[in-house]
Structures are given as structure tokens and as C-alpha cells.
Amino acid sequence: MSRLYTLRVALFALFVALSAFFAGCSDDDSSIEFLFDREISDVSVLQECAKDADSGSYCFKVRFRYPIDTENLETIYLWVDSTVVGDTAKTVNDDKIAKATDSFKFPSGTESLFDTIDVTSYIQDFVKAGRDSLLVAIYCDYSSGRPGTVQRVYLHFGDKIDPSVVTITDSMWTTGYLMEWSRSTDQTNYYEPNELSGPIYGYNIEFYTEDKDEDIRNLKVKLETPDGIDSTGETFKIHYRITANNDSMWVDTVSHGDRVKNYLRIMVTDGKGYNQESLDSNVFRLIVEGLKAESRYSVTISSWDVSKNESDKFWKNFMTTDSVAPLMPTKLFTIKDSLFPETARLDSNNRLAIFWNRSVDPYKRDHGIGVDSVLTIPDTCLFQVCYDTVQTYRIERLNPCSGTWDSIAYAGGSNRYSKLYKLSDDTMKVSSTGNFVTDTIRWVSPGDTLIIRIRSIDMSGYYSVALVDTIVVSPGALANEIECPEGFVPVKASDTTALFCMERLEHQNDSGAFMTNVLHSEALATCEAISADGFNVSLCNERDWELVCLSGGKLAYGVVQEDTLDVLQFLITDCNVSTNDSITAMDVSKRTSRCMNSMGVRDLPGQLQEWVNGRSEDTLAVLKGGSYKILGGIEREMQAQCVRRSFPVFTRLAYTTDSVYLYREGTKVDTVFAADTSRTLYKVLTQKDFTDSLQFFDVQDSNGNSVGTDYAPYSEYKKGGDEWLEKIGNGMKYVPDHVEVVFLTGEHVSYRGVANFYKSPSIGFRCCAYKNE
Structure with a gap:
């Protein structure tokens, strides 16, 4: 018996005890009790096709974890759509089981914790019928005892997501108005939230004045698009709008008779997606001339994508000016x-x-x-x-x-x-x-x-x-004492330490892009390659980084804080902590300069986690600072604190090569890894009795240098082959080294050895320049 089985038994016993307690306190003792350890968990959707899938199919797989209690588990049933098993049903009867879309027997004896069902073939008719989402329900059937509840997940098809709301900046003068906006972003795939460059069909714009006697139908209109200036209506149409129904989308005329002469409706065509590489290529400007001086108007705008989805309307009031502008001096x-x-x-x-x-x-x-x-x-x-x-x-x-x-x-x-x-x-x-x-x-x-x-x-x-x-602006008192290399600012860790220099931002390459997805050793080598007269440039030492962030203990997060600002909101909006907004993190022009400490060092709490040199040989590769990435189980304020340090880990199967001791307790066998002289020994397993094998790998960087060791179940390696190795390698080369026969304990542990070969797009670094002695 494995340690995992023992854990399942313990959890089941705990659940029974808790159930008895809550049953005694319940207002309704006759209610049905469902066992959480008899239902699947960790249900997720994979949008991937099998090798033999038809071209053009909507391909989905549903992945789940088997129940904790698999004793007497016989069959796992699956329903597609909610016509048989609704979205609130907790259990199923024999009639619903007979109408299951599919079922399969639980593979008794399996050591796999997860399984995957390919549901591609079940959903094609629903997609063709125009459904935008579909329920998948899964239920575990046991030969005896109470079951767990039905578990479910939704599949989302196609582009049913509205484009982003258009917001405008504007200016007005005596007889005219200019409105400027950036092309909407559009997520075309529910499962790819960071892909925001879906094509925008166009925009509906409406001007209105409460003065029903003012005729604004024939205002002079000029449109400046990323492709040029249009004054003739090639890229816009007056008295037109985009409209749609369930089947199609089209451009249609709108009423513009004398009864609605105080309205002007304009349709602007687009056809392109948001360009993250060139922000200027997303900008539109619409200019209208012929308004009345000192008069009030309103304008609304909405965007449409090519899949008939319309954004919410943005609405704004404005007022034209008088005929004489105010005067300003010429100097500050x-x-x-x-x-x-x-x-x-x-x-x-x-x-x-x-x-x-x-x-x-x-x-x-x-x-x-x-x-x-x-x-x-x-x-x-x-x-x-x-x-x-x-x-x-x-x-x-x-x-x-x-x-x-x-x-x-x-x-x-x-x-x-x-x-x-x-x-x-x-x-x-x-x-x-x-x-x-x-x-x-x-x-x-x-x-x-x-x-x-x-x-x-x-x-x-x-x-x-x-x-x-x-x-x-004055460089300050510190700059009067030390002249730093370009890109570095003078800093002081404490009153008792010498001045040194730190990069103002995380390190950027020659083209200005932040260097991420690098090993700790690569970050160190990059810093050491920087030549600066009179300085020794290296990766920042952990303690130095932390003390600069604290700024003498005045700053908890390494940012100048105003009393009127909410700390949590500041970390989100100005430091991009735990937002999953990688676009802002990677583009310095999208960042705000407000996230800085008093010495001018920016973005210590967020944007990118940073490699530093740890305080000992055992903890050389250390991460400081928060990240744009949501770090599971860590509160936003906690991950942004100057004093927090972290180490990258992979979760790996725990194993032992030592003897394993089995002790019988009634009909159950308890597995332990150290001899217990107070109990009656049932059996001792030594390495010759072990049936598990692990494949160990020499992990190498792009230059073929060995940077660490990793391991995986030998069966997974043989099944996945080179393609699987490349996937888990995350840019590293996994070279098979040797196989060890082990005993898997059934637990998962955090493998710290990964720190030497861990890379992530959310991790960068900054260099420090220390004065030569």
C-alpha cells in the first residue's frame, strides 16, 4: 500500500468525523450528504486537437483529478449539454445515467492521479448550431456507499467577447471639436486572454445637441486614421451605422430628416487589429467643424469586431469655447x-x-x-x-x-x-x-x-x-559624492555602508527591451560584462537590493507613498503588481514613473521579479521584488514587500532509495520510512523490491553548459519522448543521464535544485556598480 492511499484513508476518516459533527448541528438532518472525496476535482479545459482530428474542428479536452477515494469506484460518466444533467444538479438517477454522452471504467490499480477526456467529437453539432458555450458534466459512480456531487466545466466557442470600450481624449474650440481614440483591443479566444489583437470592423459615433433647432447634420468632418487623412468619406460614412442580428452584420443608413436634425451619426471603418509593436498605428482622430460657440453637445462611440460583438458605449459631454483664448506666460x-x-x-x-x-x-x-x-x-x-x-x-x-x-x-x-x-x-x-x-x-x-x-x-x-x-532637476546630494555609469543612479543601502550605483530600471538590452527569460548565471554574466571605469559591475547583492528598497526603513515597498493613496490600489495601478498585465511590464513607455523610491530607482515592488546574488553558496539564485504575474497563494501586498525573498521551484514526485517499513493495523497497512520499534513490523521493502523508476536528466543551457539536474517518472519520459522533453525543458536542453529504481512516496515536494535552470518571462534582473577599492 502506498503512502498516498494512507493519506486518502486519513482524509476520508476526517471527512466522516466532520460530517457527523455538522449533521448534529444541521437544521435539516434529512438532507442528502455528498462525499467530497468521491468526486473529481481540479477540472480544466485544454484547447488542443488529437493527431487524427479533422481540419477545422473545434478541439477540446477536459482534464481532471480522480477522486481521493477510488475504492469501489466503477464508472465515470460524462454528459455534454445541460438537457439531461442541468447546471445545478448535484446527483443523477439511473434514467440520466442511461442517457450519458459517454462513460468509461475506472482503471483499477492505476497510479495516475489525473486523466483527460477528448470531447471534440461530441461538440461539433453544437458548434454548427451556433452555440457559444457548452456544459460538460462529470459524475463518479460507486458500487456501494454515497457518491460525491456532479462536477462541471464550460467550453467556450469562437469569438463571443466584446471588444474593449473606446475611451476618448478631446479638445474643442469656438466652432469645432476634435476627438482622439486608440483602436479597441479584442480577445477572439476565451482561452487566450493575452491575445488582444482581433480585427475591429469599425466604430459607431453619434453627436447630439439638446437644441432641437440647431441643425448639425451637415457638419464638416475630417478623419485622421493610421493610413492617412480622409476628408471625402472614403473611410467614414455620415448618416450610417453598423448594425447586426443573430445571422449577420451590415452597414445601414439611419434616419436624418428634419425631426432629428440635432443628431449627426458617423460610421468609421477599420478592419485591423491592435498593433502592440507600433502604438501610433492605432490612433484615430475625428474633427468636426461648424458648431456654435459656447454651446453644449454630447458624443458617444462604440466599437464592433468582425464577429458581431459591440463594445459598451462611451459617452461624453463637451462645450465649445468663446472667441478669445486666455493668455499664458512663456516661462516656469x-x-x-x-x-x-x-x-x-x-x-x-x-x-x-x-x-x-x-x-x-x-x-x-x-x-x-x-x-x-x-x-x-x-x-x-x-x-x-x-x-x-x-x-x-x-x-x-x-x-x-x-x-x-x-x-x-x-x-x-x-x-x-x-x-x-x-x-x-x-x-x-x-x-x-x-x-x-x-x-x-x-x-x-x-x-x-x-x-x-x-x-x-x-x-x-x-x-x-x-x-x-x-x-x-538636481541629481541630489548622493550624486555630489559619486558619479555613476550611464543608466545607473547613486544609491546608499544604509548610513554605515558605502555609496554604490544601481540601474534605474531592470536591465535592458541594446535595443531597449527588458531582458527576461534568462538564467541566474546568464544574468550574472551580463552584468559582469558591463565595463565602467572605476567600478566593478555585477548582479546586485540581495542585502544591498533589499536595503535600497527599504531606503533606511522608511519604505515598505520601495516606493514613495503619499498619505492620500491606498497602498493596495497604488501597487496595482502604478507598480503593476499581480495584474497579469505582461504588456505594460515589457513596454517601458506604458509604465508609470510613479513607482519609484526616493533615490530614483524604479519598479522595485512589481513589473518583473529580479535575480540577485544570494547571501550564501546554498542560496545563490534568489528572487526579489514582486511581479506582474499572479503568484499563487501569495497576497499582492506580501509579494511586493522589500524584505520578501523567494526561490523558484518545480513540484516533483517525492521518492526514497532507503528501506521502506510496512506496519499492519487491522486490515490496513501503514507505510513509513523510518523504523518504529513500538509497532509490529509486517514487512521491510528494500531497493530490490521497488517497482518505480525515475529518469534523471543533465540540464544544459544554450551553450551546452550543465546547469543542474532534474528528474521525471521513467514511464512518462518513455511515453512522451523528445517532444515531451522539449516541452518540459522550457528552453533548456534535457539530456538523459541515468535511471534510478526508487520508491515513490505518493507525495509531491518542492524541488529547490531548479533554481539554477529556472527561466520565466516574468523574471528579469538589474545590475549594481560597486566602487573599486
Whole structure:
């Protein structure tokens, strides 16, 4: 008898005891009790075809774990569709068993824990009938005793998933409106959630005004698509829309008579999928001209994929502006740093204060106001006679990676533009007669160069000409003591350790792509190959990485945190922790600079886990930081903590080559692996009695270097062959080494030896540069 059988018996006894307890407390003692250890578990769907499957078939297999208790298990029944066994049924009677789609006998004596059923042949008629999903129910029939409940899983066919909701950015002027959006993403396969490049058929757009007397049916329309500019209607149609029913999808005209003259409907054609390699090739801009000044309108937009699925509608109000734009100065002012006088100083929380001469909104074009670093208002131009204040300001920062303007969230509070400042001896002081206003830019790294754009907005929503200025930020006190190689920033692990340099981001190759899916040894070699005068470059030491992340114990996650922010939400939205969003993790232009510590090191809690050098020879290959990947069983906040360390493992069958001791207890036999002199020995098994075999492999990297040892059941290796070896190799070469006769204990263990040959797309690294002594 195996140890696994003993475990099953123990679990069954525990379940019976718990059942008796809950039965005594139940409000309804007559209710049917189902045994959890007599039902299948871990049901999953594999979308793969058998070798002899017909071309074009929808191929599916259902994989499951056998029940814990297989004693007296006779037959496993399967039903496709819910006409016989519904989606809430817990048990089945003889009539339903007779109508089972298929059944098979339990292979008595098998040591396999899992099995797979190919359901491809059962589902083709349902697919042809247009079904978008199908229930598969599985039930275990025992020769005696109560059963477990029916278990089920759903199969999903084709593209029944709506494209993503279109969101727009816009701007408006006196008589016109511009709306910009990116092509929708579309998941075409339920089982491939990361494939989001399904083709988009087109977009329905509708403009509306509550003024029923205003005729907007014949507005001038221009469309800028990834393929060019269209003013003639080749890629859009006015008074048309995409529509669909159960059978087909088509473009149809919409009513545009005098009763609906306050509507304008536009259909835009597309036909392409989202391009992750070139974000600019996904951008659309629609411009309409001929609107009334200072009037309110609304716009809605939805997208359609080629499988008749429509996204939810995005809806927005806007208002055209008046005829005179507000005025902005041409220069920003900052507080200078004493160590680097030509640069702007950051405060202790990595915030940058900026100041500018406040904007004004003239009533007429011949206002006489001079525009320069400050606005000069003549004595003849009186407040609220010649001009008024503006409503607010829009502040943006140029993203150097994507080339887009990112809106900046303020730190100065809702009344920040009501407090006035006066320039005095190169500094700003609060003054009731001042002409300057301020705002605060958060999450700025030491040594940053910021390009800032500020536009004022008047009461009607009219934007001013932009103030665009460049601010060079002080590299800080640490940079005054050490000059780091390019791409590295100065850091200090603690007050008692020397300064060194760390890469600002995870390591990137020469083309700017993050290096992932590398071995620990490959990461180490990459860092050591970097040449920097006066420095020894290597993979970061674990303790150094951790202390930099903690920043002297001030930061739990290695990020500057604002009191007003929820930690969990910050880790999700800014550090991409445990979101499964690999696209953001791999594209630096999609990341936010907000996930950084006070020294300017970015993305320590999330994006990619990082290889570091461990603290001893036994734990050399260590992982630090969180990941975009959802790590099973680990809470998001826990995996993001600076102090957390982890080791990659594979789950492998536990085995022994030592003697195995069998002790009889009634009709049962207990298997143990150490002699127990207090019990009556039934039998001792030695290696000559063992019937299990393991195949051991020498694991090699792409250069043929041996990096570790792995093993698998010999029967699996012989059955799977080279194709199976390649699949489990994960890019490594598995060379058969030797076979050992063993006793499998029936348990699974975490095999730590895998750390030397583990690779994953979610794991990268960053290098550290240490001063030569």
C-alpha cells in the first residue's frame, strides 16, 4: 500500500468525523450528504486537437483529478449539454445515467492521479448550431456507499467577447471639436486572454445637441486614421451605422430628416487589429467643424469586431469655447538647489514645486496685454472690465518613451491656484499682491529632465496657447559624492555602508527591451560584462537590493507613498503588481514613473521579479521584488514587500532509495520510512523490491553548459519522448543521464535544485556598480 492511499484513508476518516459533527448541528438532518472525496476535482479545459482530428474542428479536452477515494469506484460518466444533467444538479438517477454522452471504467490499480477526456467529437453539432458555450458534466459512480456531487466545466466557442470600450481624449474650440481614440483591443479566444489583437470592423459615433433647432447634420468632418487623412468619406460614412442580428452584420443608413436634425451619426471603418509593436498605428482622430460657440453637445462611440460583438458605449459631454483664448506666460520658475545652482530642488518626498505668472482671460482681442516670462497688463486694462481670471490649468509632462503628454495629478490641493506668490530674490513668497501661482509635481526622480506643458482654461473651456518649458532637476546630494555609469543612479543601502550605483530600471538590452527569460548565471554574466571605469559591475547583492528598497526603513515597498493613496490600489495601478498585465511590464513607455523610491530607482515592488546574488553558496539564485504575474497563494501586498525573498521551484514526485517499513493495523497497512520499534513490523521493502523508476536528466543551457539536474517518472519520459522533453525543458536542453529504481512516496515536494535552470518571462534582473577599492 502506498503512502498516498494512507493519506486518502486519513482524509476520508476526517471527512466522516466532520460530517457527523455538522449533521448534529444541521437544521435539516434529512438532507442528502455528498462525499467530497468521491468526486473529481481540479477540472480544466485544454484547447488542443488529437493527431487524427479533422481540419477545422473545434478541439477540446477536459482534464481532471480522480477522486481521493477510488475504492469501489466503477464508472465515470460524462454528459455534454445541460438537457439531461442541468447546471445545478448535484446527483443523477439511473434514467440520466442511461442517457450519458459517454462513460468509461475506472482503471483499477492505476497510479495516475489525473486523466483527460477528448470531447471534440461530441461538440461539433453544437458548434454548427451556433452555440457559444457548452456544459460538460462529470459524475463518479460507486458500487456501494454515497457518491460525491456532479462536477462541471464550460467550453467556450469562437469569438463571443466584446471588444474593449473606446475611451476618448478631446479638445474643442469656438466652432469645432476634435476627438482622439486608440483602436479597441479584442480577445477572439476565451482561452487566450493575452491575445488582444482581433480585427475591429469599425466604430459607431453619434453627436447630439439638446437644441432641437440647431441643425448639425451637415457638419464638416475630417478623419485622421493610421493610413492617412480622409476628408471625402472614403473611410467614414455620415448618416450610417453598423448594425447586426443573430445571422449577420451590415452597414445601414439611419434616419436624418428634419425631426432629428440635432443628431449627426458617423460610421468609421477599420478592419485591423491592435498593433502592440507600433502604438501610433492605432490612433484615430475625428474633427468636426461648424458648431456654435459656447454651446453644449454630447458624443458617444462604440466599437464592433468582425464577429458581431459591440463594445459598451462611451459617452461624453463637451462645450465649445468663446472667441478669445486666455493668455499664458512663456516661462516656469522653480526653487534652485544650492549644490547644483542651475537645477531645480526636490523636497524630501520627491516633489517639485513649479511657479508661473497666472493666466488671464481677455474680453476682447485688442486688450493690450504683453506676453513674455510674465504677463504685462497696462493700467488702462482693468480687472473684470478688460479681462477676468481663468477657471483652471491643465498640466502635462512629456513622456520621453512614448512621446505622449501625460496628465499630472497635483499635490497642492483643490485651492492651490487661489494662493498668490511674489518673486523675491530668486525665491517665491506668499503675497496678496503677487501674480504667481504654483502647483506640485509628484514622483520626480533626482536628475530628471522634465518637459512641462501648461495650458489655462477659461470659463467656457477655451484652452490658451501652451506654456512649454524644460526643467533640469538636481541629481541630489548622493550624486555630489559619486558619479555613476550611464543608466545607473547613486544609491546608499544604509548610513554605515558605502555609496554604490544601481540601474534605474531592470536591465535592458541594446535595443531597449527588458531582458527576461534568462538564467541566474546568464544574468550574472551580463552584468559582469558591463565595463565602467572605476567600478566593478555585477548582479546586485540581495542585502544591498533589499536595503535600497527599504531606503533606511522608511519604505515598505520601495516606493514613495503619499498619505492620500491606498497602498493596495497604488501597487496595482502604478507598480503593476499581480495584474497579469505582461504588456505594460515589457513596454517601458506604458509604465508609470510613479513607482519609484526616493533615490530614483524604479519598479522595485512589481513589473518583473529580479535575480540577485544570494547571501550564501546554498542560496545563490534568489528572487526579489514582486511581479506582474499572479503568484499563487501569495497576497499582492506580501509579494511586493522589500524584505520578501523567494526561490523558484518545480513540484516533483517525492521518492526514497532507503528501506521502506510496512506496519499492519487491522486490515490496513501503514507505510513509513523510518523504523518504529513500538509497532509490529509486517514487512521491510528494500531497493530490490521497488517497482518505480525515475529518469534523471543533465540540464544544459544554450551553450551546452550543465546547469543542474532534474528528474521525471521513467514511464512518462518513455511515453512522451523528445517532444515531451522539449516541452518540459522550457528552453533548456534535457539530456538523459541515468535511471534510478526508487520508491515513490505518493507525495509531491518542492524541488529547490531548479533554481539554477529556472527561466520565466516574468523574471528579469538589474545590475549594481560597486566602487573599486
